[in-house]
Amino acid sequence: MRSSILLSTWAAGLAQAYTVTVTDLFMFKNIDPIVLPGQYTSHMHSFFGSDAVTVNTTTSAELQKGCSSTENPNDFSTYWVPTLYLIQDGNHTAITPMRFSAYYENLNSAEIAIPQNYRDVAGNASAQSQDVLESNAGMKWFCEGDPEDEDTDDAAFPTKTCSTHLQTLLLFHDCANPDTLESAYSENPNYFPTYGENYCPKGMYRIPQLRFSIRYDLRTLLPDGWEGQPPLELACGSSYCSHGDFINGWLPEAAENMLNDPSKSEFFGVDGPLGDYNAGSVCGAENATDSDPSHGTSDYAESVRMMKSSSMMRKRHLAKHRRS
Numbered sequence: 001m002r003s004s005i006l007l008s009t010w011a012a013g014l015a016q017a018y019t020v021t022v023t024d025l026f027m028f029k030n031i032d033p034i035v036l037p038g039q040y041t042s043h044m045h046s047f048f049g050s051d052a053v054t055v056n057t058t059t060s061a062e063l064q065k066g067c068s069s070t071e072n073p074n075d076f077s078t079y080w081v082p083t084l085y086l087i088q089d090g091n092h093t094a095i096t097p098m099r100f101s102a103y104y105e106n107l108n109s110a111e112i113a114i115p116q117n118y119r120d121v122a123g124n125a126s127a128q129s130q131d132v133l134e135s136n137a138g139m140k141w142f143c144e145g146d147p148e149d150e151d152t153d154d155a156a157f158p159t160k161t162c163s164t165h166l167q168t169l170l171l172f173h174d175c176a177n178p179d180t181l182e183s184a185y186s187e188n189p190n191y192f193p194t195y196g197e198n199y200c201p202k203g204m205y206r207i208p209q210l211r212f213s214i215r216y217d218l219r220t221l222l223p224d225g226w227e228g229q230p231p232l233e234l235a236c237g238s239s240y241c242s243h244g245d246f247i248n249g250w251l252p253e254a255a256e257n258m259l260n261d262p263s264k265s266e267f268f269g270v271d272g273p274l275g276d277y278n279a280g281s282v283c284g285a286e287n288a289t290d291s292d293p294s295h296g297t298s299d300y301a302e303s304v305r306m307m308k309s310s311s312m313m314r315k316r317h318l319a320k321h322r323r324s
Contacts, residue, residue, distance in 0.1 A: 074272030123243025161225025
């Protein structure tokens with residue numbers, strides 16, 4: 001069921017200090033350096049931001065050496081989500097988002113800048129229903145500007161054609177330990193009084209809260225629209241498995257500037273050493289590309305084969321280990 005609590009939370013977040021950086025997709029690839037480091041066995045992801053990301057990326061410095069597809073020249077972060085596919089006649093066609101926006105919200109509550117080398121994951125990649133999703137992640141699919149179906153789960157695809165864009169939202173952790181880089185969601189002090197005034201677990205501090213907002217334009221792909229379950233599928237499975245990954249690549253000076261908004265109540269642009277917030281990529285967003293094209297794949301069928309092959313090898317290894 002649609003959650004009025006979540007809706008009011010988003011509304012409150014937008015009323016506070018925030019900034020946003022818009023970034024273009026630069027590759028589809030079957031890697032996930034946070035969840036499956038060193039392996040080419042992930043389901044397909046859509047990547048945005050710094051193209052220096054590889055299957056082994058762990059630091060902000062690595063990303064800051066790349067070409068970023070982000071309009072803010074000071075943001076070398078890499079953002080990725082499971083690829084959305086159109087399913088027709090048994091074929092999977094990857095859909096490029098019309099717009100990917102990374103919002104940084106609740107800046108008036110932030111105590112520290114997002115640390116260098118900070119990484120985070122939001123959502124549940126194995127989820128197949130609403131009841132297993134963490135409510136703080138705010139996972140949501142809907143038709144932008146259209147009336148919402150109150151009988152549909154927040155994390156389910158809309159059951160009627162979108163007159164504008166299919167949109168999805170996802171909230172990341174807003175508490176972090178700058179030394180260990182561990183993270184968590186802040187909590188209501190009425191329920192977690194031991195968290196202290198910043199609502200974070202001990203040793204953690206409030207950071208700007210990242211929110212993904214992704215819009216897909218399906219009107220050309222599906223000119224006749226749909227009624228019921230749309231012919232869409234995420235690389236991880238159903239709509240409920242939607243999730244997001246993030247490795248911080250903001251230049252340190254810009255990350256600190258994110259906390260310097262004087263108004264504390266509205267949008268402001270985050271400038272930095274490489275220019276104003278909307279100056280555009282210093283290398284040209286169109287030049288961001290896969291920095292390791294010889295490994296992994298962008299082909300859906302091949303990615304499935306690689307996952308199955310890896311799974312079979314693991315099973316054989318376990319069986320051999322048991323026999324020994």
